[in-house]
Amino acid sequence: MEVDKRLTENFIYYKDTNIAFYQYGNPKGKAVVWLHGFLEDSRMWKYLIDDLPVSLRHIFIDLPGFGNSQCIAYVHTMEEMAEVVMRVLKELKVKKAALIGHSMGGYVALAFGEKYPETVRSMCLLHSTAAADTPEKIQNRNRGIELAKKNSELFAKTTFKGLFADWAHEQFAELIDEQAEIAGKTVVQGIVAALEGMKIRPDRTVLLHFAPFEIYHIAGDEDPVFKGQSLLEQFQAPKVRSYIIKAGHMSHIENRPELLKVLREFFKSL
Template structure:
């Protein structure tokens, strides 16, 4: 249901029968591991890998349950995904690693950096989840919103709208993402995928990082799109701005810098790819 990613594709066997799909491009003194967000996959990085792979080894993974990786009864916790990336780093004997995490992938990256600090040299967090905090009643509302039946029965028009919410101006390339998502919905195992999304949302809510940010020792680059429609949550925090969420997280990180990219939404790294790639390349160097 998912076509070629456009980069050399591989699979590695990890613990608990996880088959992790990933792409591997470029070489250099540094290694970048790209971690996608909720309901996403490797294509999220297709505007960054071509440029950044000119000077670094770039590996982008499909998290378990997503994309071309194995499907299963995965807990979806941030610790689970952090453990998966840790195993990936160990299995491939990777050194001088910078984690590049988008949205949920940013929360996973921070969780990994705290759990296995020796694995991670630097962090790039683009529109990271975990900077915005929620009360217990708000967490219950969010859990109730993400259900397997609601995901399985999402009409095509809503699928298209959901994708548009991620962008300030949705690029034409995203039509392929939508087409692949619609094809996935016809698969026998789509309910299993939907359960992964539900578990991942619960995993984010149950694995908060905001209070732990002062423990992050790695140099960190934080990038948000100034027009992010998803962070903060517009329904729960209508008076909060993206800039305020970013600044709150930045204030707790000991070694961090922040960039707000104009005319960019939740996929800031995709809409403003040239500037994002320049920032990351300079930061890694």
């Protein structure tokens, strides 16, 4: 895939596979790790890069099976992906980092925070949840696996376009189509491995109450995946700061100004 010219591209070798990651900003600054969502890769963050503080060291990782990173196994558990994040940090000699995770990337961030709490400076969960999948959600994942095996491009494009608020489809039609094309190129094994991994992830809501680091949580008021108000109830914990903004599941496209406003607060807290 074509790499954004503003980024420095790097690879690590993990379990006989290449894992891609990209850097932006000050190599000596505090590290911020960006974790993309399902059917995305590091290119999702391109809409925000020009507004990110260059004093920080931004690290964008292509999770296994997405972007320029290869698949590791038939199932990519959130714990396995968290281990990939740790390997990247060790490669870069980063001892402490802030994590920003979008949707599935949030699941990975929580798995990382559970396993390596001493490495986390703070965490921002963007359109994500600490709860495990419901039985209904697991059924949907299983259907998604079967559909992806039959026609991965159609499944990916259709699923991706369903992540936006109704009003966003007209307002951001060109951007949505552009990103849906990227989603459609995701390899079928990357799709299946992520779905298999997400459906078996454990409930990590306890981490919201006992984590030794601060957690920011951003939800969309019209998120078709998660209901904003129900998520607020889940994230009512002493060390959690919750925000609801006007958006569906993809605020980096739907409401960049309001998302950046919250992220600036997050950066100031580092």
